[in-house]
Amino acid sequence: MRKFAVKSTALLVAAGLGFGAASAWSAESLQDVMKRRNLSQQDLLAAAKTYVPTGKRDEFVVFSSGGQSGQVIVYGIPSMRILKYLAVFTPEPWQGYGYDENSKAVLAQGAIDGKQITWGDTHHPAISETDGKYDGQFLFINDKANPRLAVIDLRDFETKQIVVNPIYKSEHGGAFVTPNSDYVIEAAQYPAPLENKKFYPLEDMNEKYRGGVTYWKFDRKEGRIDPKQSFSLELPPYWQDLSDAGKGPSDGWSFTNSFCSERYVGGIEKGRPPYEAGCSAKDTDYLHVINWKKAAELVAAGKAKTINGHKVLPLEVTTKEGVLFLVPEPKSPHGVDVTPDGKFIIVSGKLDTHTSVYSFEKLQAAIKASKFESKDPYGVPVIGLQDALDKQVQLGLGPLHTQYDSKPCIAYTSLYVDSQVAKWNYCEGKVVDKISVHYNIGHLMAMEGDSADPKGRYLVALNKLAIDRFVPVGPLHPQNHQLIDISNDKMQLLYDMPLPLGEPHYAVSISADKLKPGVRYKVGTDSRTDKPHPGAVRAGEEKTVKKGNKIEVFGTLIRSHITPETIEADVGDEVTIHLTNLERAQDETHGFTVSTYNVHGSIEPGKTITVKFKADKEGVYPYYCTEFCSALHLEMMGYLLVKPKGWKPTKTEMAKQGYTEGDYKTTLKKVADTQAVIDSVVGYITSVNFKDFPDVVAMVEDATDQLNKIKGAKEKHEAAAAKKDWEQANLWAEQVWQYQVKAADLGLRAKTYLEQNGAKKVK
Numbered sequence: 001m002r003k004f005a006v007k008s009t010a011l012l013v014a015a016g017l018g019f020g021a022a023s024a025w026s027a028e029s030l031q032d033v034m035k036r037r038n039l040s041q042q043d044l045l046a047a048a049k050t051y052v053p054t055g056k057r058d059e060f061v062v063f064s065s066g067g068q069s070g071q072v073i074v075y076g077i078p079s080m081r082i083l084k085y086l087a088v089f090t091p092e093p094w095q096g097y098g099y100d101e102n103s104k105a106v107l108a109q110g111a112i113d114g115k116q117i118t119w120g121d122t123h124h125p126a127i128s129e130t131d132g133k134y135d136g137q138f139l140f141i142n143d144k145a146n147p148r149l150a151v152i153d154l155r156d157f158e159t160k161q162i163v164v165n166p167i168y169k170s171e172h173g174g175a176f177v178t179p180n181s182d183y184v185i186e187a188a189q190y191p192a193p194l195e196n197k198k199f200y201p202l203e204d205m206n207e208k209y210r211g212g213v214t215y216w217k218f219d220r221k222e223g224r225i226d227p228k229q230s231f232s233l234e235l236p237p238y239w240q241d242l243s244d245a246g247k248g249p250s251d252g253w254s255f256t257n258s259f260c261s262e263r264y265v266g267g268i269e270k271g272r273p274p275y276e277a278g279c280s281a282k283d284t285d286y287l288h289v290i291n292w293k294k295a296a297e298l299v300a301a302g303k304a305k306t307i308n309g310h311k312v313l314p315l316e317v318t319t320k321e322g323v324l325f326l327v328p329e330p331k332s333p334h335g336v337d338v339t340p341d342g343k344f345i346i347v348s349g350k351l352d353t354h355t356s357v358y359s360f361e362k363l364q365a366a367i368k369a370s371k372f373e374s375k376d377p378y379g380v381p382v383i384g385l386q387d388a389l390d391k392q393v394q395l396g397l398g399p400l401h402t403q404y405d406s407k408p409c410i411a412y413t414s415l416y417v418d419s420q421v422a423k424w425n426y427c428e429g430k431v432v433d434k435i436s437v438h439y440n441i442g443h444l445m446a447m448e449g450d451s452a453d454p455k456g457r458y459l460v461a462l463n464k465l466a467i468d469r470f471v472p473v474g475p476l477h478p479q480n481h482q483l484i485d486i487s488n489d490k491m492q493l494l495y496d497m498p499l500p501l502g503e504p505h506y507a508v509s510i511s512a513d514k515l516k517p518g519v520r521y522k523v524g525t526d527s528r529t530d531k532p533h534p535g536a537v538r539a540g541e542e543k544t545v546k547k548g549n550k551i552e553v554f555g556t557l558i559r560s561h562i563t564p565e566t567i568e569a570d571v572g573d574e575v576t577i578h579l580t581n582l583e584r585a586q587d588e589t590h591g592f593t594v595s596t597y598n599v600h601g602s603i604e605p606g607k608t609i610t611v612k613f614k615a616d617k618e619g620v621y622p623y624y625c626t627e628f629c630s631a632l633h634l635e636m637m638g639y640l641l642v643k644p645k646g647w648k649p650t651k652t653e654m655a656k657q658g659y660t661e662g663d664y665k666t667t668l669k670k671v672a673d674t675q676a677v678i679d680s681v682v683g684y685i686t687s688v689n690f691k692d693f694p695d696v697v698a699m700v701e702d703a704t705d706q707l708n709k710i711k712g713a714k715e716k717h718e719a720a721a722a723k724k725d726w727e728q729a730n731l732w733a734e735q736v737w738q739y740q741v742k743a744a745d746l747g748l749r750a751k752t753y754l755e756q757n758g759a760k761k762v763k
């Protein structure tokens with residue numbers, strides 16, 4: 001058919017009977033498009049490197065912090081197509097996050113001292129690791145504003161847990177995982193008293209204010225952080241910044257840098273020079289070198305004190321026991337990044353043009369020999385810079401963060417002031433290539449580029465400003481992620497991607513094939529606890545229970561109805577609705593809301609959710625499915641009737657439609673015709689190896705569910721017809737047809753899937 005159309009157009013053009021502009025466009029060559037759109041060969045190459053044709057998928061998946069949105073942004077590389085926003089610290093309506101009771105319980109874990117917090121400033125995502133390599137099982141992300149950490153399970157991309165840091169008032173350096181994800185590291189930022197609700201004046205900064213680093217114990221089997229097994233190190237009131245865990249030879253150690261080791265206190269309103277002046281006066285700050293394995297042993301041995309119910313190793317203990325050391329690092333560093341082999345630690349001082357490569361071996365030698373140049377004011381041993389340094393390399397202005405390539409010794413460092421990325425060799429200490437990016441790059445990210453097994457290929461520059469880059473959308477600009485090809489000697493800029501959901505601070509990427517998310521839940525699962533939901537019911541078990549002024553509905557969802565279709569309440573009743581999605585087919589999500597009561601749930605196949613509200617206003621409130629789920633989606637609704645006090649019914653019958661015997665027979669004919677379609681589809685499906693296709697098996701299960709319901713409806717229409725009640729007979733026959741239509745819809749989808757995926761004939 002398509003061939004014919006092309007041929008006939010060609011013939012028409014040849015005969016001088018073209019359709020003018022329209023046919024010229026349809027025959028446009030690549031050269032024509034390049035000319036019309038003013039594209040260079042370089043543009044075309046970039047387009048070819050990023051274009052992912054319909055039906056094809058991306059090679060890598062990025063989890064980017066969503067900045068002030070408190071969420072995580074998921075997108076694909078090389079297409080840069082956004083795949084999802086993950087609801088984490090902020091309510092998100094589509095996913096029902098914060099609008100159903102189950103997700104509200106997760107958000108409630110993030111309350112601080114009883115105060116619910118509905119936003120977050122997400123900064124650094126981290127993917128769980130096994131042997132230092134990304135395993136694609138979990139994602140962690142921190143909230144800088146309200147020091148918290150969240151756990152997202154990558155089996156369903158849902159937030160499962162939020163933990164509040166018990167001793168900080170702000171943090172920045174989370175989340176970073178140890179090589180087997182035993183611990184998730186979270187370091188403080190602005191020093192404050194560690195005790196909750198404790199006031200000390202700023203004049204007491206040196207004595208009473210402290211920083212710290214927390215090691216959250218991650219229980220991989222439970223998929224949750226275990227706060228009881230977690231601990232922190234008390235640190236001097238330097239402003240701790242980013243962290244990284246050692247790996248390979250440096251496994252068991254972690255590194256946290258700091259700035260404002262001056263411990264300067266500003267106060268511009270009192271005539272004191274501002275923080276920015278006093279916090280960058282010295283030439284060096286301190287990199288904290290921590291033996292976290294030994295720290296965990298000290299905690300287990302009872303050496304920690306308890307602050308706010310949390311175990312904290314005091315400075316006296318960590319300095320005495322050889323757990324904590326400091327090394328000078330160039331002025332106001334930002335990134336600390338351990339090399340893939342775990343032998344070096346690369347630190348960039350953003351107010352210095354150098355990037356410093358520290359040798360873990362040298363650090364260990366100095367520690368073993370107790371060769372320290374001094375002690376800081378808190379008694380922490382300071383290792384001399386020259387005793388720890390492997391080399392320093394001049395990269396450019398404002399070096400910040402470093403990521404690694406799959407090629408040995410190759411690293412990429414962002415240059416904030418220069419707005420460039422430097423590609424350099426940290427073994428030879430020389431710059432190999434530089435590329436200009438758009439304004440003011442912060443973090444950068446290579447594929448799995450902070451793991452023990454970087455994948456190379458692509459790099460993303462996370463730029464802070466997007467001036468002049470996109471169609472203007474008002475004074476608040478989107479952010480700009482730029483994709484760079486790093487597979488060749490020279491870096492090539494491929495793509496600008498606007499990100500419109502907050503300032504994405506850092507991002508991590510993983511090979512797409514490492515992610516194995518599910519497509520459905522075991523029927524009746526509370527996805528936020530991963531446990532059976534107590535409100536779940538199966539088909540036929542739906543019920544509404546009223547006790548006093550409490551109404552509890554145990555309902556189900558399946559194309560295209562909600563059971564029950566009516567909920568009756570008296571004004572002032574407390575209404576709890578549990579809903580289970582009985583579908584098995586992929587992507588057959590139903591949503592649920594009740595008009596004006598501010599509740600919403602996203603109920604994917606197998607999931608059970610609960611919404612709860614007080615029916616405090618009398619009236620009639622439709623509820624409906626919010627996710628377009630089938631041709632009869634709009635009919636997937638019901639009514640919440642909130643009756644005034646003391647209301648009594650006066651009418652007992654619904655208005656009649658006046659259906660006749662003729663209508664009934666027409667419906668029966670429609671049912672018979674549809675059955676013929678179903679039989680032919682079933683004939684095809686069972687003639688091939690459909691059982692080898694789990695997605696098809698799920699669709700067949702759902703279709704069978706629908707067909708099984710026919711028996712009951714058929715008995716009803718036949719019984720009504722025997723009594724010549726054509727109204728009931730016709731309506732129940734119509735219901736039979738509805739079940740058929742849904743079964744046929746599923747059957748046809750299954751048939752198409754089998755045909756497109758190479759199903760084979762069976763005997």
Ligand SMILES: [Cu+2]
Nearest residue numbers: 590625629636
């Ligand atoms: Cu629906």
